Amino acid sequence: MRKWNGWGWVDRGFDLHGHDDAFWSFVAQSLGRESLPSTPSLPLAAIPLPEVRVTEAVIEALRAALDVDRVCTDHEERVFHAVGKSYHDLIRLRAGKLADAPDVVVYPRDAEEVARVLEIAQTHRLAVVPFGGGSSVVGGVEATKPASFAGVLTLDTTQMDAVIDVDPESLTATVQAGIFGPELESRLQSAGYTVGHFPQSFEFSTLGGWIAARSSGQQSNKYGSFEKILVSARVVTPTGEIRTLTVPRSAAGPNLNELIAGSEGTLGVIVDATIRVHPVPRSRDIQGVLFPTFDAGATAIRRIVQAGIPVAMMRLSDADETRFYSTFASLGKAKGPARQLLGRALGATGYREAPAMMLLGMEGEPGEVRSSKRRALAIALAERGIPLGGLPGRKWYEGRFDMPYLRDPMLDRGVGVDTLETSTVWSKIGEVHREVRESLLTAMRHHGGAGFVMAHISHSYPHGASLYFTFVFPRQLDQEVDQWLGLKRAASDAIARCGATISHHHGVGTDHVPWYAADVSDAGSAMVRAARQGVDPLGIMNPGKLFSV
Numbered sequence: 001m002r003k004w005n006g007w008g009w010v011d012r013g014f015d016l017h018g019h020d021d022a023f024w025s026f027v028a029q030s031l032g033r034e035s036l037p038s039t040p041s042l043p044l045a046a047i048p049l050p051e052v053r054v055t056e057a058v059i060e061a062l063r064a065a066l067d068v069d070r071v072c073t074d075h076e077e078r079v080f081h082a083v084g085k086s087y088h089d090l091i092r093l094r095a096g097k098l099a100d101a102p103d104v105v106v107y108p109r110d111a112e113e114v115a116r117v118l119e120i121a122q123t124h125r126l127a128v129v130p131f132g133g134g135s136s137v138v139g140g141v142e143a144t145k146p147a148s149f150a151g152v153l154t155l156d157t158t159q160m161d162a163v164i165d166v167d168p169e170s171l172t173a174t175v176q177a178g179i180f181g182p183e184l185e186s187r188l189q190s191a192g193y194t195v196g197h198f199p200q201s202f203e204f205s206t207l208g209g210w211i212a213a214r215s216s217g218q219q220s221n222k223y224g225s226f227e228k229i230l231v232s233a234r235v236v237t238p239t240g241e242i243r244t245l246t247v248p249r250s251a252a253g254p255n256l257n258e259l260i261a262g263s264e265g266t267l268g269v270i271v272d273a274t275i276r277v278h279p280v281p282r283s284r285d286i287q288g289v290l291f292p293t294f295d296a297g298a299t300a301i302r303r304i305v306q307a308g309i310p311v312a313m314m315r316l317s318d319a320d321e322t323r324f325y326s327t328f329a330s331l332g333k334a335k336g337p338a339r340q341l342l343g344r345a346l347g348a349t350g351y352r353e354a355p356a357m358m359l360l361g362m363e364g365e366p367g368e369v370r371s372s373k374r375r376a377l378a379i380a381l382a383e384r385g386i387p388l389g390g391l392p393g394r395k396w397y398e399g400r401f402d403m404p405y406l407r408d409p410m411l412d413r414g415v416g417v418d419t420l421e422t423s424t425v426w427s428k429i430g431e432v433h434r435e436v437r438e439s440l441l442t443a444m445r446h447h448g449g450a451g452f453v454m455a456h457i458s459h460s461y462p463h464g465a466s467l468y469f470t471f472v473f474p475r476q477l478d479q480e481v482d483q484w485l486g487l488k489r490a491a492s493d494a495i496a497r498c499g500a501t502i503s504h505h506h507g508v509g510t511d512h513v514p515w516y517a518a519d520v521s522d523a524g525s526a527m528v529r530a531a532r533q534g535v536d537p538l539g540i541m542n543p544g545k546l547f548s549v
């Protein structure tokens with residue numbers, strides 16, 4: 001059972017290891033508050049929904065196309081599928097302020113059933129929202145009915161979860177799109193392979209969602225983001241199937257895989273895909289390195305990636321994030337003599353002013369891992385990095401999917417937490433980091449009171465890197481959607497002003513629509529719209545995502 005109003009399994013929370021009091025007073029202090037209020041969610045039964053707007057005849061047609069069990073109109077299914085998992089989604093869900101919800105949720109099992117559902121949706125003018133894990137954080141699965149539609153049908157893909165074929169010679173696997181991350185990895189790993197794609201949402205997101213939103217995993221330096229992992233896809237559209245060939249490359253016109261990756265459900269439903277796989281790595285090593293500044297760490301990452309050293313991940317926290325995690329790790333623990341000595345040494349050498357912690361990960365064959373580690377650490381040390389050994393990396397790896405569980409208890413205590421991400425070229429990393437951070441801090445002061453902002457680099461390329469921001473603020477309970485809109489607008493405007501992208505890996509959804517044209521130009525946006533029009537002339541596929549309706 002997944003939570004309807006939060007992250008993960010119903011029976012799992014975030015373990016503060018008995019340091020709950022220390023943690024909550026640290027959060028209150030960081031927000032300049034004496035204490036934190038209690039702000040629980042409404043119960044599921046109290047969440048109001050619009051009446052089901054589709055007729056019984058349409059429901060019967062869907063039941064005939066699938067079967068009775070896989071066509072749902074009950075309260076729980078409609079609430080669960082109304083929105084995704086962003087902060088904006090959760091505050092509306094918890095307060096029972098959903099603007100809309102699907103009228104019906106269907107669970108097809110194969111391409112033929114998807115085609116039948118789309119035919120019914122076209123005939124009865126239903127908007128169709130493809131829904132994988134529903135972990136979108138940009139409003140990608142928002143079930144909004146445009147005025148000219150009769151209703152909203154959410155098409156949950158998670159019963160399409162078969163591994164169809166593994167080709168060990170070509171190192172590819174063909175898989176149905178609704179498979180969740182853990183199931184995919186467990187089936188492939190039992191045959192000795194991995195996709196190597198581990199977004200933080202891995203446990204609750206699907207192959208189709210990764211393709212549709214151009215997802216990036218934590219080890220993207222080695223395995224690539226999803227457009228690089230995708231070899232070919234089959235997409236059921238309202239007017240027929242798009243199929244791309246399973247070949248390594250083609251010069252036969254524009255690359256349609258690149259259009260499918262990032263289509264966010266607006267072209268059709270990705271039903272299966274062939275993806276690249278790799279032998280499960282025999283060795284893994286994640287080293288911690290402390291830099292005196294974020295700039296020094298960013299220079300080290302740039303030099304490592306530009307030298308072509310095969311690392312799996314490089315994750316560099318800025319000073320605010322480094323301090324947050326180091327305080328978090330030491331909560332409730334007495335400072336022993338060794339830590340005191342280390343603290344004094346770091347203070348004396350200037351590493352305490354604005355420390356930046358980096359995790360440097362390598363995986364593959366043992367010899368390759370050793371050689372990459374030696375070469376990468378040599379560059380890090382030359383940029384004044386202090387090696388901290390394997391412990392920080394081991395700790396991070398153990399808890400790498402846990403952090404999202406902390407958002408729900410924060411929401412229960414009147415604390416807002418949201419994230420956003422972008423990417424830019426190396427020559428602008430410092431500027432974008434500064435501008436977005438400042439714009440968020442200023443906007444927080446205007447909307448509800450001071451909070452804090454932290455950031456990290458987690459995906460890097462020879463010509464640039466991503467920046468991922470987490471911002472924490474006191475919730476302005478009487479007007480929290482406006483508060484969030486104010487913060488989002490300030491940060492997104494700053495990103496656009498700097499010429500950075502509105503999203504490195506979360507996608508456009510509904511939240512980023514106002515900034516999409518700044519990314520791709522008006523003519524570019526019109527071209528993508530026209531491509532959609534070519535396969536979906538009535539515009540039933542996920543209306544309102546990528547472009548306004």
Ligand SMILES: Cc1cc2nc3c(=O)[nH]c(=O)nc-3n(C[C@H](O)[C@H](O)[C@H](O)COP(=O)(O)OP(=O)(O)OC[C@H]3O[C@@H](n4cnc5c(N)ncnc54)[C@H](O)[C@@H]3O)c2cc1C
Nearest residue numbers: 132133134135136140199200201206208209215216265270
């Ligand atoms: C806590 C948390 C951590 C996250 N961490 C990461 C991260 O590390 N890296 C990252 O890239 N993202 C991350 N995300 C964002 C999200 O998990 C990704 O966008 C993911 O790819 C969505 O997959 P999903 O199966 O949940 O898709 P959904 O949320 O269900 O859908 C996402 C979009 O894809 C469309 N879609 C889904 N399936 C299909 C299909 N079969 N055919 C056509 N369209 C489809 C939907 O209509 C929607 O527009 C995170 C989100 C959360 C909440």
